[in-house]
Amino acid sequence: FGHGLSYTEFSYSNMKLSSAEMKDGDILKVSIDVENTGKRAGSEVVQLYVSDKDSTVPRAVKELKGFAKVFLNPGEKKTVTMELCARDFAYYETKIHDWYTPSGTYEIQIGHASDEIREAAELTFTTDVLLPFTVDMTTTMGELMNHPKTAGKMMEYLEGISQGEEPKKEDGEVQLVTPEIIAQMPLKSFLSVIPGEAIEQMIVELNSLCAEEGK
Known part of the structure; x- marks a missing residue:
């Protein structure tokens, strides 16, 4: 996924987040301008990834959380917008047997593929949910x-x-x-x-x- 060939070229610019901060229940809008810089019309699949910069549990370096296909004529530019909610930043936490999004810094990445990230922006997420915490001799x-x-x-x-x-x-x-x-x-x-x-x-x-x- 994400490695299809196109007979034209696309550029990405002007990535924006609707907010640099997010809490439980919020919806984040992520937008970016995509331009066909080639000589032929074509379609581009814009991919959105999330990376947990402060992760304390094993997680993928980046996780695909959205994509949008846009058709552009030569020289044409369009703004692509996608939305993220708290669940898009979450991992499955066995302590509560549910999905959990920890407070911390996350990086929102947009590109043509997972190994072709064109733009990125950081976001601070804050949750009021506390995980069960038990102290013992191994607690740091x-x-x-x-x-x-x-x-x-x-x-x-x-x-x-x-x-x-x-x-x-x-x-x-x-x-x-x-x-x-x-x-x-x-x-x-x-x-x-x-x-x-x-x-x-x-x-x-x-x-x-x-x-x-x-x-």
């Missing part, structure tokens, strides 16, 4: 800091842990722990500096916060 600091129900409590814990701590030294050099490294660390990695009982109590408190509704 990044997951806890990014979740609205646990972020505040984690800041309190981190402030307590950081008081009086000195950067670890190795071979006489100060070893700096970057935020990126901390975000990837699971709770169990703190067993060397925090008693196991304290971490278990932390997990109980965090799961209690996650179980609260409407907060």
Whole structure:
């Protein structure tokens, strides 16, 4: 699909999104101008793809979400418009047994084929739907800091842990722990500096916060 030959050539320009932001229930309109720059009349199949730039689950690099066929005479230009809804950005989430669109940055791509993208634009999607979240020893600091129900409590814990701590030294050099490294660390990695009982109590408190509704 998308590799049919035409006896003329087409150019793409002036891609527009009806909005740079989107929420559950919104409809996004995507438009682009297509021009026949060749010497013969012909048809072009304009393809629209969505790419999840912040994906935390395995997904295709880009997914075909729409296409439109347009016939153009030599030198003729037309505007092609397609629509996207939240479902077009979603993946099947087993935690809720339904389709789910996570908040984040998505790239809308338009082209002649999946390997011939001509124009692209970014979109920020925001959802109010929170997935069920259970904390255990394998939960990372990044997951806890990014979740609205646990972020505040984690800041309190981190402030307590950081008081009086000195950067670890190795071979006489100060070893700096970057935020990126901390975000990837699971709770169990703190067993060397925090008693196991304290971490278990932390997990109980965090799961209690996650179980609260409407907060």
